[in-house]
Amino acid sequence: MFELPTTLNNNRIRTVRKLRYQYINALHREFGKIRDTLSPNTTLPTPENSAAEEASDADLDRDSVSERLKRKRRRRRLMSVLGHAGSDSELSDVEAEEYSVDTHSHQHRFHHDSEKEFYGRHEKPQDTFEIWNTSRSKATPMDSKTISYAECRHIEQSAQRRMASKNAHIPQSAKLHYAAMKNGHEIFSQPSLAYYDTHLQRLNELLHLNIMTNRWESAYRCFSILLRLPGVDIRSMWGAGVRILRELSASNKNIGTSQDFLGWLSSIYTSKSNFNHSMNRSLDPVFRSGSKTHSAKFVIAWMWESLIACCTESDSSYAERYSKVNNRLPALIEKLSEMVLVPPYMEDSEVWFIYAMCHLISADQLSERFSHEDEKSSGLEKDIARNQVIQHITKTHNCIKACLAKNDDFRFPHRVIQEQLASFEKRLYHDQNSDVFPSNSDTTGEEGSEILSHELDTQEFLAPDVSSFVGEDDDEDFFGRSERVHFGFDSDSSSS
């Protein structure tokens, strides 16, 4: 019923996959022969491709496809008259032709990987799995040229012939699977009935059913057994584990927290390792792992979790709040600042956004502390504190700018954040210009400021709808003012 979190890998799967790519490549090559005159440069000009094209071009220059077919047929008939078996000559014909092409391109054909050849022509799956071109401007017109049915069948047949000559000795089961796949069927593999697999399946089902019915204790037991079994890949079920831990870790002190688990995942399965086509072919890369171009989902989840943990923990009590400010959030910020230096996270707008959020929250906390300790501190201390807040605010601006520059459809309420930042700045100067900002005028008392801080706390940006409904011009006004305030005070504080 549910997908097993194991990695299935056997000889047949490997063989069938190899056959598939061989077949696709053969099809492509045959198709190229027909269509070459129409669209010459479909592939990148690698030496291999150009060699292949030269060979086929040479053929095509001499005569068209139909001519060639006719010639071949005539030759075959001649051969049969002479007493050679028809299929034999045909095979040798195809083989010889292919061989000549290959010897041109490859001196050594031992490690020729047809899958690599296929992926050389295409975008890699990890590049494509999240691309959804919705904008009409990016749409390209479809290639609307058609080929006739006879041509298509011819392509298929000749590709098939090529394949047959190459793979005379594959096992029967692989052959059947390949034939089914070629005809467009999908093979339903029966769940294994072996003793071990039966129990594994049952355990997996129990895990999912228990999660669905919110029986977390049982789900935890299932999960803890499941991850100890050999052959189970934790990356296929980390989501369930995080959910279970989130439910249970508060009550049970023996087990780890979901943050720990995500941290473990992120440190064990780094995205620095290459995404290996030849190994991970049957697995979905999206939620399992990161690559050089995509940050792993569990890393993102980990960042969010630890960010939220920072916030909630510092909210726990009023007195703790000040002591905790210096504790975990700076560590997270430091970690993020290291992360955004390396490729997958450098290009990920979500990571940048989290980074911005970290700065925003620390600006919030620091500015609030500033407004509380206003009376006690001397002028110099005040300046230092003010500088800190300003620094965080500018960093937030920078991160958001970086986030916006990534341009990959990551949306967030930009205006709300701007407003927040502006209000944090106002806090710093409320006693000086209390008449300018009447809302903050009464925050000298602790009670009022606490309420205010809760109002201004980070939950607010989670409701973007409110800000989007605010009139456009009003926002502009606010935005402009905040800019002015920002620069004014920045220079002010630096000069003093």
Next chain:
Amino acid sequence: MSTFFRGPVCGTDNCRSRLWRIIDGRRTCQYGHVMDGDVEFNDDEDNINSMGVVTRRLNLTTNATGSFRASSQSQTLGQSNPAEFTKTYGPEGDRLFLKCFQHVLRLQCGWLVQHEHFPPVFPHVVKLLWARLLPAVHNDDNHAGTGVPTATRTRPPGRYRLSLLSSVCLLHMAGTHLRLPVFWFDYLRWMCNLQLPYFKAGLHLPAVWRRQLPNYYLQLLEGGKVPAEGQFYHKLARTCRAVQPPSFFSRAVALEPLLLKLLLALRLPPQPLFFHVLDLVQRIRQNTSAEPFPGDELPERDLLHLQPELGAVACLIVTLRFRLLQGEDKFLTRYCAGWLLANAGDLVTQLSSTTSTSTASLAATDQYLEWLETRFLPASTRGGGGGGDESTEPGSQPRSIDQRIADRKLHALFPLERVGVSSAAPAPAPAPAPASTSDVRDAYRAICQDAAAANVAGDAEELASRVETQLVIWTCPLLAITEAQMRRCIEHAYRCAGPA
């Protein structure tokens, strides 16, 4: 480092230095000016071997868990396993397989003697049988090889026609000879509970053997699926033929204990049924004059009813039906009405052969998870992941120290709830043996209570057929045969009992 050498005047910013040195491959003057366009390559062929000392860099990096680890290249070079490919094939591999099989057999005997209190002579009997089976296995192989080459080609892996089931057959035969009250369903229960080394028996082998054994033999020792379609009886017949037990060999299955065990396992009342069933079995034997011992010349298919165990079960079912139809015994009728409401059978044995879950109740789930934790998990992680030992996981590389540390950290995040308990008492209460007397008594008592409340006004015929259906449903997983096979046995019993 201060090895200056003379060269041209530097001249940069009127620098007058003539002394140069090489810093990072760049020629730099005394005052630190870098000479333009002068890069020095170290392209001397350093003959490493002649230098006497071979240095190797240990790339120590910190890994995920914060501890040092050697980067893979430098460290694995040192301990590279000399023979990459250690499998042995051909006659040598076959011999190794026999050795491994023998080892498993010995383990099974050892377990039976130790935990189920089999007599100490039991292993000797098994050994005798195994010794008789071995030449037969070899001859069979040779005959097949010379006489019918196609037959061998169709099934190359089972070259010896040996599977783990053969080992259980040997055990069963030895048990029959010693007239032990142990039957196939007992073995099946032990197998499914992972007590008797059967499933994943390969994990019990010494690591060296496992590394050498060819994969198709390893697969054979995995156990595969539960033999739920009467494979055991077929195998038993074949093994019997191969062994050709000597004349002094006791061939009769101990009927009385078999019947009693069956009745108890099915929670049926022994008193009103036992002697009737015994009577019926004797009568059928006279009628058919079949060889009572599992078949010397048993044909392959469809004659499962000649197996005494199955015959006895069929007789039991038939007798119960007859008795119910007679309607003389009021208690039996009343009891059966209650019995229909109860449940019998071993949970794990049932679950091992089927794949449907969703109906599992909450209590059953807990029980099942308990079993998984205490039995299944240790048995299936045996050898691997234990930490202390070098992993001997079949098919996978031995895990590196990093992986083991990572695993340990992960397991610390998800501790098993019962870890403390099991470590404190390494041998917890032996797996809930269904024959533990109090359980049985409770079950009977519950049924009796149901029976007292049950309404017996219904039709006798309907009751009988319902009881029969239920019995078939429950006995099939118990004996690991399909329902169709069971039905055929029952039909045969009817046919034979009819004229009498």
